[in-house]
Amino acid sequence: MGLDKIWVFAEAQGDSVASISLEILAKAREVADTVEVFMAGHGDDHAEELGDHGATAVYVTGDLDGSLQGSAVATAVAAGIEAGDFDLPDAFILGTTQDGRDVAGRLSVKLDAPVITNVVDLEFDGDTLVGTEPVFGGSTNVKTRFTSDKVGIFLVRPKSFEAESTGGAEADVEDLDVPDLGAAGEAKITDSFAEETEGPRLDEAAIVVSGGRGMGEKDAFSMIEDLAKILGAAPGATRAIVDSGWVPYSYQVGQTGKVVKPTVYIASGISGATQHLVGMKGSKNIIAINKDSEAPIFAVADLGIIGDVHKVMPKLIEALNNR
Amino acid sequence: MKVVVCVKQIPDPADPGELDPDTKTLKRDVKLILDESDSYGVEMALQLVDDAGDGEVHLVSMVPNNEVSGLRTALAMGAAGATLISDECLSGSDALGTAKVLAKAIAAQEPDLVLSGTESSDGYTGTVPAQIAELLGLPSVTFAKEIAIDGGTAKVKRQTEAGYDDVECPLPAVVSVTAGVVEPRYPSFKGIMAAKNKPVEELTVEALGVDPAEVGWAGSRQDIIDIAAAPVREAGEIIEDEGDAHERIVAFLDELKVL
Structure with a gap:
């Protein structure tokens, strides 16, 4: 039992792929035969790492000229679907991050597809994917599945799964066609600042x-x-x-x-x-x-x-x- | 400048209530209060309108019953009026259904700026601001920790994993603000009295012009198949410090071989 295809939204963290994205890839590879990645920017720097974590292809937007990722990625994905460029996946999984939520929110409107959020586990019930979400501060877990035939969009919380290197071949890099974003694309990053801390990273420290x-x-x-x-x-x-x-x-x-x-x-x-x-x-x-x-x-x-x-x-x- | 703020009335987080096992929705028989996360958006909106020198703050909210006590808190802080979509059919609405309703109510106000929290304190989906922006065809800047309005442009410091980005965005736009960005004011006695007479327009989903099939449980197109208590951590060792508790901590760290 397994799904045919899952799409994953991946994010960069410095020169590497963000750990949340690698965690999602590990789960996606476990439940589906084919895992493809969507990413803002250029894919060449990340194709090797994504392939090593189970992705066969990475679709990239290219340079966004400062535009935030949410509108650009969602618009490119929806346009590709509309144009018949892709076979639809069984699910689209994103991380509960700033940009992950933006992409999921905008894409859900474009596809009129609901989102299951705050997922900490994914499992099968028959042949449908079921998300587990903690509520009431984690005292209760609810399990939710989609009842529509739309692409199921899941937002997964960090540290829900363990990243795993599989030794897969470098992922194919494919360019996405990013249509004119209109007003939605006019929010532009003009500068970036890092708040440096000494010692190990908070989310990686022992x-x-x-x-x-x-x-x-x-x-x-x-x-x-x-x-x-x-x-x-x-x-x-x-x-x-x-x-x-x-x-x-x-x-x-x-x-x-x-x-x-x-x-x-x-x-x-x-x-x-x-x-x-x-x-x-x-x-x-x-x-x-x-x-x-x-x-x-x-x-x-x-x-x-x-x-x-x-x-x-x-x-x-x-x-x-x-x- | 007209600023619309999305606010949510939620059960008091100190007494979060429970899911009704039959309807699988939150039992809302308790009194609802203004979500603390939204008080920052209300305060930010009031400050921006003050800085602009003219304009007003309008609230939009939705609820399955006709509860208004949380809205009155935001009105007492200084918002001029509110639109409340109040309809039983809203019960069980997911983020997308919520965004469809709020976006319709926001559009009717023709705002220059739409503010919201980054996520509610009870549902915390965190997708509603981007969904509203997409429905309205507007740019959005989520996770703002600072907002300045410069003519027709919002200049926002947007939180990132590593720090923050400076983002510029033409108005109208949707901006979600993180908790702690401003110090929400306490409503004054005068404010509380004035709030009682401020206009709250109550609308049903149909009167708003949204198809009831798109909201509530049916609109969410999701099924909760299981509700269970999360595994509980085993009880640990609790000791009272008699001046030597640090020694127990060192011994514990030694046992874990992390020193």
């Missing part, structure tokens, strides 16, 4: 040390940075302290930030709002330090310390420094 409102004040966040440095960990943060301007958004773990699944997650002064739990409760081991014994974070902690972060953290940092 250890993550995160701070929340319970740290008390912005200056106390230096304890998170210090402990992270000693452990070779990535520092993270809750939405509450990102919103308060203590640290940039690139630190944020949670529903509206990054999903992390490190070997060890240390939550310091974090109460455990569902918004945050959704982004970290897949961690293999969770250590929580919080002075409120009723804090929801303790429900997911493997080791919970009921105590004052301002007392526990300095001693922890000193003890590790002395080793």
Whole structure:
């Protein structure tokens, strides 16, 4: 049993293919015979990596002259379908990213096809693809399938699947015809800025040390940075302290930030709002330090310390420094 | 400048309710409040209209019953009026059905700018802003963390995985704003009193001009085939700090061989 063909929207991350895209490719290859990729920009740099992860072809838009990906990719895909350039796939899978959501949203209108969002697993029920989505902060899972004959569009959350190299041959690069986008194409990127952080990437680190409102004040966040440095960990943060301007958004773990699944997650002064739990409760081991014994974070902690972060953290940092 | 803000009334996240096992929709017998994610769009809209020197903020929202308490909060913050599409047939609507309804209501307002949150705090699909833009044939900039209006152009700092992009976009346009971009004001007593008399136009889906078959469960063209409790993590070891809890943490990290 398997599907004939799945399309995947892939994104670049620096010079490589984004990990979310490689994760989706692994699942797509598992459930379908043929996996083809759609991507903004030029495909030559990525054809080898995409092929190695199971894609046979990559359709690319070419230079977008600064236009955001959403309208360009959706318009090119819909136009190609309309022109009969493609055999329709059984499903189109995208990542829950800024641009993934833009492409999915615009394409769903163009094809009048619904979207199943926040998918963390895909499986078969008979010969239809079924998505699993956590609701109510992850306490409940619902399984959803499409009932129409439209292309099923799925938005998959990061870290739902494991990327896997298959040793496949370099993917064929095919140019897409991008029609005039009209007003929708007039949102243009004029400049890009990276918020550099030291140490490992938050969504790839083996250890993550995160701070929340319970740290008390912005200056106390230096304890998170210090402990992270000693452990070779990535520092993270809750939405509450990102919103308060203590640290940039690139630190944020949670529903509206990054999903992390490190070997060890240390939550310091974090109460455990569902918004945050959704982004970290897949961690293999969770250590929580919080002075409120009723804090929801303790429900997911493997080791919970009921105590004052301002007392526990300095001693922890000193003890590790002395080793 | 006329700014339309999409707002959603949701059950209080502190008491998120549950799915009705029969209808597979959210039980909405609890009082609905303004989604906190939308309060940033409302505040941003009020500030942009202030900066422009004239204009107004208009709200659009939809709900399967005639609940307005969340809208009153946004009106009390300073929005001038609201369009509420209130219809039982909206129950079970997915993002695309929602976007079809909101887009129709937005078009009637002929706005210069449409603002929304990036995602609701209960459904968090995050696709509605792009869908609305596509339905209206407008450019969109999602995940804005800063917006400035310069003549007929929106200058937006758009969040990315790595940092942010500067994006320029001619108006009219749809912009979704991330939480925390502005500090939403608390409604004043005067604002709350004034909100009681502000116009809220209530429309059914048909009166709006949308086919009821395109919204609600039927319009979503999806089937929930299973609802189950997610696996629960095994209870861990919880200790109270007596001044030596850091030693337990070090020992735990040693056991995991990560030091």
